[in-house]
Amino acid sequence: MDLNGTWETEAADALRHLALDEGAKAYVIQNPVLYRLLYRAALRFIGGGTLDECVGVARSLNAQGHALTIDFMGEITREAGRAVEATAEFLRVVRGIDANALDASVSLDLSHLGLVVGEDLCLRNASWIAEAACRADLEVIISAEGVDCTDAATASSVLAAMALAC
Numbered sequence: 001m002d003l004n005g006t007w008e009t010e011a012a013d014a015l016r017h018l019a020l021d022e023g024a025k026a027y028v029i030q031n032p033v034l035y036r037l038l039y040r041a042a043l044r045f046i047g048g049g050t051l052d053e054c055v056g057v058a059r060s061l062n063a064q065g066h067a068l069t070i071d072f073m074g075e076i077t078r079e080a081g082r083a084v085e086a087t088a089e090f091l092r093v094v095r096g097i098d099a100n101a102l103d104a105s106v107s108l109d110l111s112h113l114g115l116v117v118g119e120d121l122c123l124r125n126a127s128w129i130a131e132a133a134c135r136a137d138l139e140v141i142i143s144a145e146g147v148d149c150t151d152a153a154t155a156s157s158v159l160a161a162m163a164l165a166c
Contacts, residue, residue, distance in 0.1 A: 011041040020075055046073065051089075051096050058102045069141060070097060071107040076116055083114025087125040091132050098136035105139035126162050134166035 015038065018024050028034050039049070047054035047070065054070060061068055070093050077083040090108055097104045108129065114121040133140045140162065 015042055051092055055096050055100050058104055062103045067103045069105045069107045074112045076111040077114050078116055080117050080121055083117055083121055086112050090129045094132040094136055105141055107141040107143055109143045130162035130166055
């Protein structure tokens, strides 16, 4: 193993690929040994497996003078119910940032909010998050996704709806 950081780059690339492959993700989740191994690798890049863990890491980073972005990890939600669950989790993230006075913003993917299911669902979910973030005076960052998920017209529609929510 190269001790100059190569394994970290390779681990990050592997984790990105796994995040986009639903079959591989399901396999990893069902395999306790593989899940623990990849979770340990991911901890270098994430604030934790729960919001409470993330808030603890965020407090520590804020104390060191760092602002940060918090994301509820997920990609391409293909079921309306899961999109609503993801939205609820993003709302918990907004409340967590606000309640703990963190110097942080919220980052999300439109596909996580149900864009693949339907633009109306995504718009509604994004608006709820925007309204909550606006009340808490927080920034919301929409992450870049592949054009197969988000085209410019759709992204513009969602951004306009989010702006109106505030």
